[in-house]
Amino acid sequence: MGFFDAVPAQNANGLTPLSIDRIREIFDRSEINYGVDDEGDLLGGWEHGGFNFVAIGDNKDILCVRGTWFGELPEERLGEANAFTAEWNRERFWPKAYPVVTEEGTVRLLCEHVVAYPFGLTQEQLEDHLNCGLMTGNSLFEALNEAFPEAVEEAQVEESGE
Template identity: 25%
Template sequence: MPLLWQTRLRSFAASAMAAARAGVEQRRSADPPIGRREGPIVLPNNKVLQSILKEYALRSVIDDDGDLAVRWENFSIYFFHYGRDDEVLQARLYLNRRFEVELRPTLALVLDDWNRSKLFPKAYTVLPDDGLVGICAEQAFDFEGGISRQQLKFTVGMWLQNLQQFADWTEEHV
């Protein structure tokens, strides 16, 4: 014979499950089907991104390679498109500061601390053609199927904020 607390627990679980099922059914009738979004759908192309950046009062440029960039005093953020339909968007920060190659292992350890303690953005070192070590941070997402413009604006705004916080962090730690 089950103990009284086990009986109560089973009764509570059954009640909770019934309430959850009722809530799901109610939401199904009120929400648009999965995969459908409110408002027009966009892909994150340069034209849409330039418009969003302008709304954030940021001046953007298209470089010689056709990449969209926003420049600050200590860093630049580039927007890259990947995928068959350019549905993957990446925002990548490049610090203007460069370091001697001998410092790369030390820099990697410092960036490991960032990556361990922060969820976003991902940070790493790069070795460009000039022979000096650079520091990058990036955020990316696959927008296959599109996204509402409002949600894209929010996402880009969060990425810019996160990348700027990383740049501030590097000023203190590197």
């Protein structure tokens, strides 16, 4: 068997360790456009936000799907952003949502879907968890679009360069 023919080793339960390469294979097979950052993590843009796909932890066995909504709010609206994310997190399991104040003094809204796989996972589990992170993250972004429509309009103006 050649190097490029190698398949990740499965344990006795048929579980395979998490890896960015496994995620890349899913994206390639699904024809999802993505990029790779300087650390080798995957990233991609969807309709209302961008997502990063990272394997973290000492053994790189924790999947973190982190999304960032394209809209931005002025720092004075941090209280509204906190109230929105607190309600979101109370009413839903996924994704965890939170605001972050940037160095530029704007509020960005992020989400995370994090799952640990210390014993590995099946291909179906990995696909399900990626879908969960993306689908629920996009649901959050759609709710943010409704709650803060002026931020969406501003992001669209900046993207178009007008």
